Amino acid sequence: MSNRMSYIKGLLFVSLLVVSIVGFSVGKIHKVVIQVSTSDPLTQKIALNNAVNIQKHYGVDNVKVEIVAYGPGLSIMTKKNILSQRVESLAISNIHFSACGNTIKKVTKKKGKKPVLTGGVKVVPSGVVRLIELQGKGYAYIRP
Numbered sequence: 116m117s118n119r120m121s122y123i124k125g126l127l128f129v130s131l132l133v134v135s136i137v138g139f140s141v142g143k144i145h146k147v148v149i150q151v152s153t154s155d156p157l158t159q160k161i162a163l164n165n166a167v168n169i170q171k172h173y174g175v176d177n178v179k180v181e182i183v184a185y186g187p188g189l190s191i192m193t194k195k196n197i198l199s200q201r202v203e204s205l206a207i208s209n210i211h212f213s214a215c216g217n218t219i220k221k222v223t224k225k226k227g228k229k230p231v232l233t234g235g236v237k238v239v240p241s242g243v244v245r246l247i248e249l250q251g252k253g254y255a256y257i258r259p
Contacts, residue, residue: 143177144177144178144179145169145173145177145178145179145255146178146179146249146252146253146254146255147166147169147178147179147180147181147254147255147256147257148180148181148182148183148245148246148249148250148254148255148256148257149162149165149166149180149181149182149183149257149258149259150162150183150188150242150246150256150257150258151182151183151184151185151188151191151259152184152185152186152187152188152242152258153186153187153188154187154188154190156197156198158259159188159190159191159196159198160198161259162182162191162259163182163191163198163201163202163205165257165259166180166182166205166210167205167210170208170209170210175208175209179211179254180209180210180211181210181211181212181213181249181254182210182211182212182213183213183215183239183242183245183246183249184212184213184214184215184218184242185214185215185217185218185241185242185243186215186218186242188242189214189215189218189219189222189230192212192214192232192233192236193230193231193232193233194231194232194233195231196233199233202233202235202236203233203234203235205235206233206234206235206236207235211237212233212235212236212237213236213237213238213239213242213245214232214236214237214238214239214242215238215239215241215242215243215245216238216239216240216241217240217241217242218242219238
């Protein structure tokens with residue numbers, strides 16, 4: 116009888132453990148930040164594909180995705196970029212885009228005019244600092 120009770124107690128313990136693990140993962144919002152710091156069109160396209168695939172996997176309501184661009188990567192968020200329409204479309208689909216204010220200042224000083232950003236892009240003071248802040252808030256970091 117004591118073997119049977121031990122078996123039942125063990126089974127109950129495992130059941131409670133499984134229920135608690137499943138319970139904690141239900142409704143969890145996943146958070147991902149993707150860095151874009153290169154002007155390479157293939158890498159920029161991969162970053163956008165990563166964002167879309169992550170959103171498809173977890174569901175738009177279960178994940179926060181932010182793409183942060185700085186340095187040469189700022190080009191992904193400009194109107195002149197071949198991917199600008201896709202960036203605008205993804206911004207409507209709840210993928211967030213942050214452009215580095217420091218990079219914008221440097222480009223403006225160098226070229227004499229401010230880069231024109233794609234719709235749906237917000238400017239943050241520093242792209243690198245934004246990455247640090249988001250990672251501090253539990254965002255997973257991806258750099259394609």
